[in-house]
Amino acid sequence: MTGKTHIIGGVAASLAFAQITNYEPAILLGAGVIGSLIPDICHGSSKIGRALPILSKLINGLFGHRTFTHSLLFLVIIAVLLHNFMPIEAVSAGLLVGMASHIVLDMATKRGVKLLFPLRWNVRFPLTATTGGPSEYLVFALLSLFSVYFGYGLLFSL
Template identity: 40%
Template structure:
């Protein structure tokens, strides 16, 4: 998926969390963290949105592990969760980053290449056929996520 789809997907996942009864005190910080978390797994790709922001780290991770391996796995989600439990970061940041990362992995699992969710096992997890990154189906999916955000925002804040 493209960066813009991951950004919108992170916001949508955060909205789903709030709509499902989750509560966060600092919502601006929460949604900003959802966006950061949604971009973070692509640190393994020099051409990604976050990869262009942190050019040395992206190349190091890419050369060491490859694309959609460790940064797209259950392992990295568990590491992030443990880091959050050992540090005094605000709950809005912890939950936002973690929810954004999960949204990224779910979205990339829908792509043609899928993800190595069980890294270091080389098993790819995805759906048969998959969505072509940047293709028409992804653009339609981006539109649906955007509509969900509008709907959830109305339900959470205006109803």
């Protein structure tokens, strides 16, 4: 998936999560967008990879793309670090929701992800989308509709 699809995925997931929690929706949303980009730190051409090129090259050299940073192990490590060092729970929750949305979206591509890293198994959905292709545009459109739906629900539940 492209960066814009990951961002709208983070928006949709954060707004949906805000429906079932008492966290401040604006904080969840901002952190969710940032979290939706974090797993691609392993790819030098990604938005976050271009922002942090040295870290991106290091992680890619150690693990490759869509391995460690797209795994449950990575999510657990980040969750533990956030729990111990992030005083604002809504930021932690938003980052993790955004990261999870990224991983789920990449599971919908032909290549899939190494969800159970360090095991070498690729995990992907039976139906996949081609990155940058018409099927990704459909995913983007659906996530946009979900974002409007959940955002509307939040707006009128206040």
